[in-house]
Amino acid sequence: MNKSFSQACENNKEPILQVIKTIFLESTTVWEIGSGTGQHACHFAHHLPHLNWQPTDRKENLKGIDCWVEESGLSNLKPSLALNVLDKKWPCQSIDALFTANTLHIMSWHEVACFFSGLNAYLTKNAQVCIYGPFKYKGQYTSESNKQFDHWLKTRDPNSRIRDFEEIEKLATTANLKLKNDFSMPANNRLLVFQKD
Numbered sequence: 024m025n026k027s028f029s030q031a032c033e034n035n036k037e038p039i040l041q042v043i044k045t046i047f048l049e050s051t052t053v054w055e056i057g058s059g060t061g062q063h064a065c066h067f068a069h070h071l072p073h074l075n076w077q078p079t080d081r082k083e084n085l086k087g088i089d090c091w092v093e094e095s096g097l098s099n100l101k102p103s104l105a106l107n108v109l110d111k112k113w114p115c116q117s118i119d120a121l122f123t124a125n126t127l128h129i130m131s132w133h134e135v136a137c138f139f140s141g142l143n144a145y146l147t148k149n150a151q152v153c154i155y156g157p158f159k160y161k162g163q164y165t166s167e168s169n170k171q172f173d174h175w176l177k178t179r180d181p182n183s184r185i186r187d188f189e190e191i192e193k194l195a196t197t198a199n200l201k202l203k204n205d206f207s208m209p210a211n212n213r214l215l216v217f218q219k220d
């Protein structure tokens with residue numbers, strides 16, 4: 024099987040690394056939801072050797088992710104695990120750090136709600152959560168390109184859409200997560216940082 028490749032991941036992996044390296048300073052294992060190609064997992068595990076990195080995704084993406092994992096030869100990068108946020112039981116006992124990129128606008132709102140209830144169930148006290156992607160604020164797009172992207176998402180799947188920051192923060196609060204930071208990132212993206220109470 025060939026590795027999948029995303030040019031967007033190549034473009035955003037370094038700016039994301041510069042932020043998450045300041046957030047996951049004292050974390051042990053980062054669970055990544057929706058690892059996609061596996062490029063982010065490789066880059067972050069390589070540059071953050073004090074962490075174990077656990078990529079996960081829906082079953083159909085695991086083989087592709089593991090091509091990157093095996094090729095990297097990194098001992099702190101774990102083979103990927105199947106994790107659909109809809110699963111009643113996630114393949115972990117507890118989580119002290121979580122990363123996800125470009126997933127909440129792909130998932131349905133029900134899946135987004137399940138993502139946060141999973142966080143509430145598995146995150147340990149003071150766990151760090153980093154969520155990267157585009158968001159709307161007070162109902163407004165942050166750019167014309169995000170507006171066009173949202174239109175494309177809804178045409179492709181009516182359940183997908185760019186999420187409202189305020190709605191995500193509300194859901195996070197119900198999962199006992201407090202917003203700690205909201206970083207502006209290149210290409211009109213954001214990196215939201217939450218901490219479990």
Ligand SMILES: C[S@@+](CC[C@H](N)C(=O)[O-])C[C@H]1O[C@@H](n2cnc3c(N)ncnc32)[C@H](O)[C@@H]1O
Pocket residue numbers: 029032056057058059060063080081084106107108109123124125126129130134
């Ligand atoms: C646009 S891709 C982003 C991939 C990668 N994180 C990135 O930034 O390039 C969305 C990812 O979310 C995953 N995903 C969608 N629904 C999911 C669900 N219910 N549970 C877990 N992952 C899901 C997809 O399989 C896919 O890997």
